[in-house]
Amino acid sequence: MRAWGSDVDDPVDLELDCREMPCPMPVIELARHLDDVEVGGLLAVVARDPAAAVDVPAWCRMKQQDYVGADTADDGVPRYVVRRLG
Amino acid sequence: MKGAGAGEEYLDSASAVPLHPAARDVLLAALDQGYADPRRLHRAGRTARLLLDNAREATADALGVRPDEVTFTPSGTHAVHLGLLGLVRGSRRGDVVVHSAVEHSAVRHAVAWGARSAVVRCDREGRVDAGDLAEAAATPEVGVVALQVANHEVGTVQPVGELDLPDDVPLFTDACASMGRLPLPDGWAAAAGSAHKWGGPAGVGVLLVRKRARWRNPFPGDDRVDERSTGFENVPAVLAAAAALQAVVAERDEVNARQHALVDVVRRRVAAEVPDVEVVGDPHRRLPHLVTFSCLYVDGEALVTKLDRLGFGIASGSACTASTLTPSHVLEAMGVLTHGNVRLSLGRDTTRTEVDAFCDALPGVVAEIRARVGL
Incomplete structure (x- = not known):
């Protein structure tokens, strides 16, 4: 689902529920599941952890992936979307 | 420098320095x-x-x-x-x-x-x-x-x-x-x-x-x-x-030059010897005694605790080490990795041997914590 005013235009291929996970688990889950989407596909992590807002884009920069942007899941929890580049 | 605890290298002078x-x-x-x-x-x-x-x-x-x-x-x-x-x-x-x-x-x-x-x-x-x-x-x-x-x-x-x-x-x-x-x-x-x-x-x-x-x-x-x-x-x-x-003012030319060079060693060795690490802050126009880096997939509290057990007293800006459970607003504003964070700050008598001992110990500690989560 796509939220209004979101940076995310394309459908997400895989969404990871990390709502209740503390830092740095959301980023660890992201790394674990990167290969579960095709190159060019979108992987999203839903997390309440306030560190994820900084750490997901930082992870993308460090691991040469594309940070697409943030929106919110249906329940209002922040969702961070990544495009797999390799 | 040696801290009060037996065998501890106190590497947190940016928090507090022992009495000169x-x-x-x-x-x-x-x-x-x-x-x-x-x-x-x-x-x-x-x-x-x-x-x-x-x-x-x-x-x-x-x-x-x-x-x-x-x-x-x-x-x-x-x-x-x-x-x-x-x-x-x-x-x-x-x-x-x-x-x-x-x-x-x-x-x-x-x-x-x-x-x-x-x-x-x-x-x-x-x-x-x-x-x-x-x-x-x-x-x-x-x-x-x-x-x-x-x-x-x-x-x-x-x-x-x-x-x-x-x-x-x-x-x-x-x-x-x-x-x-x-x-x-x-x-x-x-x-x-x-x-x-x-x-x-x-x-x-x-x-x-x-x-x-x-x-x-x-x-x-x-x-x-x-x-x-x-x-x-x-x-x-x-x-x-x-x-x-x-x-401190009288001795700073000598101490600053020595600390600046030791921090260069830490910056270089950490970046070269720890995979998936981000050494942050300006490498040149900086305080002489202080260096900060963040290790991907590493829990900051585990890192601080493990290093302390090995005798290295360091600080961390990671959320899990803070009373507020929010990451350091400094790292956040810079847009750099906030978890797995270490701030190491040298004393006036910290030596190259001590800095090397820290750099020698770090890769193993990081690898061990990452292995626990399968990364």
Whole structure:
């Protein structure tokens, strides 16, 4: 689902529920599941952890992936979307 | 340097430095001589007053300011609150404080308590653009600009001396992380320092207010020797802080060069020997003694605990090591990884052997923590 005013235009291929996970688990889950989407596909992590807002884009920069942007899941929890580049 | 714990390398001088050797004898002697009320006219009072005045003059001399611009406060935090909010109170322009996104929480709390905030962003290395600050300062209702001399978490030196602010917008500079280590830049109306960060005793802050600054006490006043101070002065601690400051300033060329080179070793070795690590802050224009890096997939608390068990006492800005469970606002503003964070800060006698021992131990510790989560 796509939220209004979101940076995310394309459908997400895989969404990871990390709502209740503390830092740095959301980023660890992201790394674990990167290969579960095709190159060019979108992987999203839903997390309440306030560190994820900084750490997901930082992870993308460090691991040469594309940070697409943030929106919110249906329940209002922040969702961070990544495009797999390799 | 060796910490109090058996076999511990204390690598957290940016949080607190052990008492400088030059301050110890001064403190012990002053405990016996400086107990009386410096306002009293009897012999013991005059002795305390003399010690207090000596401390003020020594501090002024070490910092290159006038003695009547120096006020001793009960902490660096209180000096920040007094200095910043006093300029806000004295402003004819307004109560908006333009400040960088990476100021110490003492500045942020002061602004939240007694002013309105306008935040200026920093770059990836934590530096604020002088032009951005000047532009923000020129908007209506801005009363004060606040910019640290150097960042307490990542060491990046800010362009304090290069700011071109409107004439009626004074600058407050938080010099707590740098005082003694780096000369004070020009251009400020009020500044703050903290003695336990240069090797003086805890419980001594330094507030500097320029002679011509429009500063008004933001808190209830008192009837002390110094109109800006509140409460009975801790004369022995203040004198010891001044002695430590003089000693640190006298030795800083040698100590800074040595520490700067050792931090270069840490920056180089950590980046080369730990996979998926981000060494942050400006590699060159920085505090000499401090380096910060973040390790991907690593729990900051586990890292601090594990390194402590191996005998290395370090700090972390990661959320899981903070009481608030939010990551460091400094790392956040820089847009760098906030988890798995280590801030290592050297003592004046930290050696290459000690730094190498830390760099030797780190890759194994990081690998072990990552192995627990299968990465």
